[in-house]
Amino acid sequence: MYAPIPPDPAAPSVRVNLYSDTQTRPTRAMRAAMLDAEVGDEQLSLDPTVNALCARVAVLLGKEAAMFLPSGAMCNSVAILTHCRPGDEIIAHETAHIIEAEGGAPWALAGARVLGLSGPRGMFTVDDLRSVLRSPSRYSAPQTLLAIEQTSNLGGGAVWALDTLHSLAAVARDHGMATHMDGARLMNAVVASGIKASDFTAGFDTVWIDFTKGLGAPLGAVLAGSADMIGRAWRWKQRLGGSLRQAGICAAGCLYALDHHVDRLAEDHANAKRLAEGLSRIPGLTVETPETNLVYADVAASGRDPAGWADALRAQGIMVSVMGRTRLRLCTHLDITRADIDETIMAFAAIRAIWL
Structure with a gap:
């Protein structure tokens, strides 16, 4: 695609x-903020600027904890690797980024397959989700994770309705599934709808936002979830080489973006x-x-x-x-x-x- x-x-x-x-x-003002950033060893939680960014994003998304990663694709991979085991099944839209644009990462890295649902503008309904849910059986892959992309890229940047997100998350939860939101352009949805980010993400176990798109930072994304979830995700961050050193230089650009580039x-x-x-x-x-x-x-x-x-x-x-x-x-x-x-x-x- x-x-x-x-x-x-x-x-x-x-x-x-x-x-x-x-x-x-990055704008000249963002570059200045990056130049002046306080830094330390991010891997040891000693970078004050990274720590400030993660704390701020956790609050923004209504989660307990967060971690800084180089890219949104790595956020998706780390979340999927933390939620899933080899042989598991992920349910997403058939045009989702994890299917179309990440080099087959769920299959290659997690050993999990993705079942793609159809629907207009990159979205599907609660009935669509229910139609593919199966009773647990040793003959079929465990359905472990529901993944939603807000906004839907190949759906034309469409914004999922809040009540639909809540309903989908509730059905997934009742089926014993975890929930993940690819929030690459979540802040676009927030600005377009007037709905708070934490309201959109309330039913999701993990969610991330990207700072390299409309927010204008040169790199960086932040994955958020419960303290336990992020603690377990750190092992995958380490395994994938995503732990960083003086990353505050980059995190400062993200903090600047939150202050100046959202509205x-x-x-x-x-x-x-x-x-x-x-x-x-x-x-x-x-x-x-x-x-x-x-x-x-x-x-x-x-x-x-x-x-x-x-x-x-x-x-x-x-x-x-x-x-x-x-x-x-x-x-x-x-x-x-x-x-x-x-x-x-x-x-x-x-x-x-x-x-x-």
């Missing part, structure tokens, strides 16, 4: 980078809506209405494949993602301005006119 565009030395430099919200760069996510959402409205007026493009900062455009009716569109845009200094056989993804973020949005719309229109 993900198709990175290889660098083309002949192409102009990227002026408008809509490839992903991971393309954000401004609303600007990204407004830019995404403007982009979607502009692209929807171009013949041959079918554009999904964005709820947050991800804009998906289906180009099947244009007579060109998404790679062709991406190449043509790249020639004009605009970078987007190819997502499957017919879709493009455009992500708004900290480094994208309203002028960038207007330039992108005009570039799409100009390319379409040339091809007619």
Whole structure:
């Protein structure tokens, strides 16, 4: 589903980078905060800035404890390895990040398979979940973990409804399953809905947030859960090489993001809506209405494949993602301005006119 565009030395430099919200760069003020960070040995819990970040995120997500990790994918792997044993089954949406974009990590690392449920916009219902639950049997894999992605990336950045999350978590709990939330863009959901992060995560045993997307930090994610859960997760963090040294330099960027870059996510959402409205007026493009900062455009009716569109845009200094056989993804973020949005719309229109 993900198709990175290889660098083309002949192409102009990227002026408008809509490839992903991971393309954000730390601001000068964030860099200053990182430069001034107090540091220590994170592995020994002696880094005061990492400790402050973990304590703050634990409160934000309504959990007892948290740990700092280099990436969100590692958060998913550490959580799955802590929850599951080889031969277990995880239930998630069929387009979930753990299925589509982590190199088969649940199977390769935990020996756990993932059962993907279908449903519009990267979501499924309580009835969908109930339909695949099995009575415990020695003949079938133990159903150990329910995994939810908030927001749903391949679902167009859609926000799971609070009551749906609560109901799904309750059904999973009644079935003896643990619950995990991939909260890569959880703060986008918070800003879009006005619902507190801790309300979204209340029914989940583990949850993480990513600081390298719309929050604009150069690296870092924080996994939260009960004190016992995080204590057990530390063994997997150690095994995977995720224990760090003077990581406060990076954690300071994350703390800065929490102070300065959360509310401004609303600007990204407004830019995404403007982009979607502009692209929807171009013949041959079918554009999904964005709820947050991800804009998906289906180009099947244009007579060109998404790679062709991406190449043509790249020639004009605009970078987007190819997502499957017919879709493009455009992500708004900290480094994208309203002028960038207007330039992108005009570039799409100009390319379409040339091809007619």
